[in-house]
Amino acid sequence: MASPGKKANGWTPKQPMVSIKDLHKSFGDLEVLKGVSLEVMKGECICIIGPSGSGKSTLIRCVNALNDIQKGSIKVEGLEVNDPNLDKLELRKKVGMVFQQYNLFPHKTAIENIMMAPITVLKQDKDEVAKHAKSLVRKVRLEGKEDSYPGELSGGQQQRVAIARALAMNPDVMLFDEVTAALDPETVKEVLVTIQELAEEGMTCILVTHEMGFAKEVADHIYFTDRGVIVEHGPPKTFFKKAKDPRTKEFLSQIL
Amino acid sequence: MDVLLPIARQQKAQAMTERLEGTFRLNLQPHHAIWMLLIFVFTVGAAQAQAPRELISPIDALVKWMPFILWGQEGTLNGFALNLMISFFAMLFGTIAGVTLGLMQISLLLPVRKGSWFVTQFFRNSPWLVLLFTIMLLFPFEIELGNMIIPVPDWMKAVIGFALPVMANISEVVRGAVRSLPTGQWESAESLAFSRRQTLWMIILPQCFKRMIPPWINWYCILAMATPLASIMGVEESVSYTAQAMNAEGDRPELLPVFYLFLLLIFFVYTYPIARWSIRLEKKFVVKT
Numbered sequence: 001m002a003s004p005g006k007k008a009n010g011w012t013p014k015q016p017m018v019s020i021k022d023l024h025k026s027f028g029d030l031e032v033l034k035g036v037s038l039e040v041m042k043g044e045c046i047c048i049i050g051p052s053g054s055g056k057s058t059l060i061r062c063v064n065a066l067n068d069i070q071k072g073s074i075k076v077e078g079l080e081v082n083d084p085n086l087d088k089l090e091l092r093k094k095v096g097m098v099f100q101q102y103n104l105f106p107h108k109t110a111i112e113n114i115m116m117a118p119i120t121v122l123k124q125d126k127d128e129v130a131k132h133a134k135s136l137v138r139k140v141r142l143e144g145k146e147d148s149y150p151g152e153l154s155g156g157q158q159q160r161v162a163i164a165r166a167l168a169m170n171p172d173v174m175l176f177d178e179v180t181a182a183l184d185p186e187t188v189k190e191v192l193v194t195i196q197e198l199a200e201e202g203m204t205c206i207l208v209t210h211e212m213g214f215a216k217e218v219a220d221h222i223y224f225t226d227r228g229v230i231v232e233h234g235p236p237k238t239f240f241k242k243a244k245d246p247r248t249k250e251f252l253s254q255i256l
Numbered sequence: 257m258d259v260l261l262p263i264a265r266q267q268k269a270q271a272m273t274e275r276l277e278g279t280f281r282l283n284l285q286p287h288h289a290i291w292m293l294l295i296f297v298f299t300v301g302a303a304q305a306q307a308p309r310e311l312i313s314p315i316d317a318l319v320k321w322m323p324f325i326l327w328g329q330e331g332t333l334n335g336f337a338l339n340l341m342i343s344f345f346a347m348l349f350g351t352i353a354g355v356t357l358g359l360m361q362i363s364l365l366l367p368v369r370k371g372s373w374f375v376t377q378f379f380r381n382s383p384w385l386v387l388l389f390t391i392m393l394l395f396p397f398e399i400e401l402g403n404m405i406i407p408v409p410d411w412m413k414a415v416i417g418f419a420l421p422v423m424a425n426i427s428e429v430v431r432g433a434v435r436s437l438p439t440g441q442w443e444s445a446e447s448l449a450f451s452r453r454q455t456l457w458m459i460i461l462p463q464c465f466k467r468m469i470p471p472w473i474n475w476y477c478i479l480a481m482a483t484p485l486a487s488i489m490g491v492e493e494s495v496s497y498t499a500q501a502m503n504a505e506g507d508r509p510e511l512l513p514v515f516y517l518f519l520l521l522i523f524f525v526y527t528y529p530i531a532r533w534s535i536r537l538e539k540k541f542v543v544k545t
Contacts, residue, residue, distance in 0.1 A: 064447055092447060101440050106463065
């Protein structure tokens, strides 16, 4: 209760929606994040890029407390994630997450996947939820697939169901953890378009991605991580053309 | 070498499921049934030919005693019927206790988890016969409840004796099934703000249910085939009655193979369709998930 600096109600939209300060995270003896700081304003879309094993996914998973952290602070709308008394329910209502492996519930249809959490967790009215779910299905362009089971959908379709499922909770921030990494090249685009539309509508998005083209076009800010630290960051224009750090340059030269 | 690859793959898949469930699989195939029948016919024929002419022939003796071996005297449920009854009740109690124990094994509370783990391992690794002996000798033959005296017949004690190892193995089936789900299911439920209890009951267990049915049936078959162990403790089931029947016919050696092969055949006829059905179910579920 009395953790220092906790002002859950004092947050205003002019302050950063997500603010990470000096974040340290270890798995046993292995330090994965060594003091990461970044800020995301409301409506911003940021991309985190970097080589495998640089801690990108760990970073994003810390934001909705799927991983605990050892040191530092993460605030989501003023809510301190690194607070032992954190109300995880409150945090997860604010933060939606989409995973690389979709992680849909295979025993439920697409529409049931979308409707489940609002009904059980938020105790919302069933008819209202159904209406909202319908509009989300339209938004991710899956009309006609409502009653399909995840096993009957393609990877790209499953991932769009997963996005709709996260959106059904009306989150303020969306986290995307390499959501296109497991997809066929042809279906990558349909998922990216969905995310782009979200970002353009003003959803605050944090993406871990390898899609440089997407980052270039959609991101407001790009962070490059390597070996647990943010090596370089900037808006796409300067980031891709005027990278200073040798590690960033090397990475970009391999990928672009 | 390429010819061996599909077989190797199949063997590996079976080894994986067996490791997951901690039990071997009754992989009964149609040719097993044919072999069973051939052996039975051949043995009966040989015994028949060897039998002295002046005494009742082995087949006639078997036909005469068949009802006795199958259900005992008129109006009783002994013999093979008692084997079935013991297996039903032991499975019922073992499943109820086993599911509870299995859920305790995935509890977040350390003492609950460790305690249930210990109970599971204890009964899973004890020989069935030892458990059966212990229960049958320790358990009172009647229980006093106030003025009421409830008799506990031997077969009911056997039910408890068999239910214990079944419980422990079902507990492992539950734990294994929960473990076998990808962690992504837990994580995505967590990120959607489901509580642990909601996740378990609405997302994890419904998916496990399908996976648990084939090993559950498999354990039932193993249990049904183990029920003759109770004959050692004098429970009046089919093996006891077979011995009694042969005794009544003067313990002639040529009766032995005929009577015991007949017993084997009843158990086979009973478990074979169940085992086949479980294999079919498993194939169906594998495709679905």
